[in-house]
Amino acid sequence: MKFRNIVWTGVAAAGLLIAGGQSYKVLGEEPAFFQYQGGHMNVSQIGQYDSGSGEGGTEILAYDEKLKRAFVTNGAESAIDVLSFERLDSGEFSMMKRLDRIHLAEFDIRDVDDITSVAAHPERDLVALSVVSDPKTDPGYVVLLTKDGKFVGKIEVGALPDMVTFTPDGKKLLAANEGEPADDYSVDPEGSISVVDLDTLSAKTLTFEGVPLDENVRVGSKGTVLQQLEPEYITVSEDSKKAFVTLQENNAIATVDLESDRIIDVKGLGVKDHSLPGNELDGKENGETKLERLPLLALYMPDAIDTFSTGGKTYIVTPNEGDARDYDAYSEEAEIGEIADKIKLNAEHYEGYNQKKLDRLTDKGLLDALADTKITLENGLNEDGDYEALYTYGGRSFSIFDAETMELVYDSGNEFEKITAKALPEYFNTTNDEITYDGRSSSKGPEPETVVTGDINGTTYAFIALERTSGIMAYDLSRPEKPKFVTFITSRDFSEDVEGDVSPEGLQFIPGDASPTGKPLLAATHEVSGTVAVYEFDSPKGKKN
Template sequence: MRVKSPSSKLALSGQIVAASLLCLNLTACNDDDDNNDTYFNRVSTFPICQQIDSNCNTDETTVAEIVAASSDGMTLIYTDSQLENLGFVDISDPANPKPMGTVALSGEPTSVAVNGDYALAAINTSENFVNVSGELAVINVPGQNLVTTIQLGGQPDSIAVSPDKSYAVVVIENERDEDLGEGIPPQMPAGGLIIIDMQGEPGQWTTRSVDMTGLAAKFPEDPEPEYVDINADNVAVITLQENNHIVLVNLVDGSIVNHFSAGTVNLTQIDTTEEDPALISLTETQNNIPREPDGVTWLSTELFATADEGDMDGGSRGFTIFNTAGEVVYAPGNALEHVVVSHGHYPDARSGNKGNEPENVDFGKFGGKDYLFVASERSSVVFVYDIDNASQAQLKQVLPASVAPEGLLALPSRNLLIAASEEDARGDKIRSALNIYQYNGSTPAYPTIKSTNRADGTPIPWSALSGLAADPNDNNVVYSIQDSFYQQSRIFKLDVSQKPAMLVEDIVLKDVNDVLASLSVVQLDDAQVAADDDTRVSVFDEADLAAMINSDKTVNLDPEGIAVASDGGFWVASEGSGTMGETNRPINSLNMILKTSAAGTIERVITLPEAVNAVQLRFGFEGVTEADGKVYVAFQRAWNGEDNARIGIFDLASSTWSFLFYPLDPRESQAGGWVGLSDLTALGNGEFLVLERDNQGGPDAAIKRLYRINLSDLNDGDVISKTLVDDLMDNLAAAGGHIPEKIEGAAVLGNGDVLIVNDNDGVDDSSGETQLINLGNIL
């Protein structure tokens, strides 16, 4: 087909309609329209594994990637590339979605769209990256049966149906082999575009091809179209991600009406370095980073938005609103990066690549207002932007999603938003899911914690919260602590008088007085380690000790528990690393209780008796608390083949240890696993609150419980009795998402309210969701 000359080829630089708002002041960027008090809140999460087993008791990998809806909005239809099928879900009651079965396909579905009673599934049937093929399967939605197939001649990606149902467009990506050489185009065959004229019954539909070679400045001979959307004028917008290019096509005659580079962005105050252990540092700059857009959606007949994932040349880490002339109307700069940092969702392991990695966008008008939705694949959130004034887009809220949201679907007719999260790995406690949000809340339920800004305008970075402790002198303050996922161990001060709770201060632990550095190296003889010879075993050598202390005297520990000390400052329980006698898990650190000042300076280090260190298990110190001149610490699991987990008691006056034994609940999860302790809080009069959990999440979670114990009349070696205070499963399910695995912190405020919090694993094989929940006065 003959290609018309573009109406304009405008360079993006110097032609910005509205300047990019960098949102250096995050608080200002989060201001909401005072006249619009309706929010989106998650009402349910449908795990795709329920299509296989109603309880998800299956290891089979399933995927929900792209999602569409039936014409009445009552049925969701999603692509499962792993099992090569289309899945159907009944959402007549959005709070209780139900499986409706699947339809097997001839290959890997890449996208799906709906026209009336028909679901149109683009299917990749290619043999390899060179011998490419694909087809369009037309499925009857009510009957869930194949009606016809249409050959596409190449490997498809996205599909869209025009608002008037006259046309469907399939982009033929013919994607590159990322393992071939350096994975850089050109790699033939070239991609293109297929227009489907949908007059009559599906068997009568016809196709037309649009040649897209020679348009982009980058790899012009190898266009790789990624995503498509169609406006009310029957103009399709197509992103060519690897080419960093955007093309507009008139579907009536197949002419190219405009095309232009997606341009570049300059990013300041971002993190581009991946450290191990992780460190979020918003101090770096990247210039001239190609946007390399992925998903695209029309906002009107004149404006559209792209999700700027970045691909080969860094990560552009945002989104862009363009007009049809190719001018930038709005771009958020570094705002998305700062937002996910402030919400505890920043994926530090992706700092060197694409950061939060915006994957897809969708548009919807709800309550008379225009909203843009942006899915962040690596941070597992959906950004909701108010775009009534597109040149001054305002962040309205951030929605939590299951791991790796890919497809977005706005359903204004039902006040619903759907996000399809594709990652599925039962062993990692991750299940692919459809996240369902409803536009009807007077307040946003998420986030539950958000950090304030530092003096330089960047948010205080946080994630991977472990223990929790209430300030005995301030009913509105609790403290938490980050675990070993991050270097430079820190304590966090949270103001819980508002929602979300505000993380207002981070206190960095430091060994300025060399208290930790001077810790003696412990040598154990053969009798203590039950060895058959006289070898002496070092369980804490100088190299291990040196690895804990940075050059600036900050420390790299594994803080799992925190308590406010009676004489000021904090008690911190640091879990040991390694298991005695396991060569693949060598001892790298001991379990330690650290006393710090209020400013985080380490003042004292307490270790276990040598005989106990000699049987160290990697599941060590978790919760810590102080009462009546003693420090109590919970061991996560039973050591040395013992029947029960220990509660260690250190007498501060005599510097002696004693131990009691806590009977853990037997495991109940359908996935097996283990049960252990997570936190310990003194209640007074010899009583303590204990947090007990299994190591399962999502549909496999079974044990998340609070127990009360009384240690008043017990002696060294006694077994503890416990009384159930609260089964937390219903409280956790009320958030509408998967049950988090690691409920690791519990605290009791002065007014008797009990708070719990989960560890989000530093957004590594995790959605990053943190739920700080006030259970009320349950004691």
């Protein structure tokens, strides 16, 4: 492996590495930590928590600034792990210990299965959990606890609450109720959004009945339109007046008016054309690293999103993961090779090709080379039963949308694959439970999972977690129309399939004035390894807001 502007410390390294003209002593007790580029932003890992539960042991984390305490969902144990951040020291690595483990079974709530999300109230002594019923198609619950783990109450919400969050002003609690179908589609509940009044502890569950959808919202699947709409994740504007909710399978975002508690509309995000320069990808699992223009249209399908404001405007940041409907009774997913005899590509769907060029590529065996590449059967079909365009899952990028219009302001194009190809050439497009070079090229690549924004010395940054590669990208958002890549970090140990911190699922930014070290921190929950990593940032002194 070639090292260029790289720092790598921990058990994956040996002896002394020289990077960027500086020496870095390897401490045997530290986990692997790797930083690619970074310039003036130096990052170090100062903490790690190991749940001991393995896969599913750490999924989503909520941090309480006053108590310097974190609440972490442990899906493997159907529990919440409580961690203290108070003993973290600047520039020094330490293993973090658990203060408590609170099991869902302790609350004596019948017919419940799992905790999917957690949120800590910014002021009050409240922690909220989203709890899925058994079966998942029944209405779920939001469970409220005190911050020392005592039961406060439960509130019924919609089916399969997948995410819960408090508004910044602390007045309301919101739940995204995904409403997934049963595997056999015997029951398919409608998706919804619940708004909880914290004074009365009562929920108003908002449905999509009568809500306007634009033409780009994906609703051509199995079931009614209301059954197909599946809220995934919520972010709230800084003034607590609006919420923005991803509907991942629908490739769309809903806007909620929190002053009137109504869903305003749902807007589709459109597609990313991989035939255009700048949008190249490695779409072939063939043992090579090759980014190229291909006749693929990517559905953005973001999962966990965030917002930031600048210049009087609010923007939504999306990690473009992708997600197919794939159940026992119905699946939209296929490989190109399975439908090759039904593909007749039409250049009108692609900006980067004319028909002559597209036909030439097909004649030279392009579809054979893409035989393993994953696509959806729900888009691209013409009246004759042929696929004129190929639609794939996720943009392998992050995007910025104008929150008011939902128009695309920026997309990172091919940068994630370009950067990881240089930073981790031996592990390019590996997956999260097995070291397999080029193993994810035919399906979502590095797979951006979640994003969080945070302010460091007056500059707003986006931190985007790559689920499969197991790393985090950092971008400067000073110019929303042209963000700048800053650094890439990972604390996965690539010497084993699952070692170190593997598969980041959730991110929590902790500003310097709320941090136990006095410097900004980023906490990342890693689902496959069941660990939490805490990173500390030393960054440039910028202009204060």
